[in-house]
Amino acid sequence: PRQFFPIEETIKKQIKQHVTRGHLELFVNVNGSSETGYNLDLDSARAYYLILKKLKDRLQLSGEVSLSHLIQFKEVIAPVEPADFTETESSLLKTVLDKAIHSLDKTRLREGSALSKEMVARIQGLSKTLSEIERQRKKGRDIRYQRLQKRVEELTKGVAVDPGRL
Secondary structure (H helix, E strand, O other), X not given: OHHHHHHHHHHHHHHXXXXXXOOOOXXXXXXXXXXXXXXXXXXXHHHHHHHHHHHHHHOXXXXXXXXXXXXXXXXXXXXXXXXXXXXXXXXXXXXXXXXXXXXXXXHHHHHHHHHHHHHHHHHHHHHHHHHHHHHHHHXXXXXXXXXXXXXXXXXXXXXXXXXXXX
């Protein structure tokens, strides 16, 4: 909304000081006791009425131009734009934003710590699995060597074979 334009850059700088990576969207809802009013632009309503009436006559359309036709144009009835923030409101928004950023930092630290613990646990699990694979590989190599040695003995039937050639 237009009321944020004067403080938008300040808010962006405040956020960028704490959030350097990633994407952050900020939504601000302003609840106040003042009622939102509407502006009625009678000049625009008359102009639209005349244009619609002329269009109806030239195209020889039936029916009359009505209020329901006129309120389709956003200029005829428009909400009153809220006033810019006061210094007090801007200060309050800055304070609330500081608290939100502090809460975000705490959440990010907590999540980072949890991710770190999970990564360490996974790395330890992978390390154990790798050790088991290495143990099984060595065991399998020994078994294959023994089988080969036995098969060579069966095939050579007592002929001496250099073990280094196996």
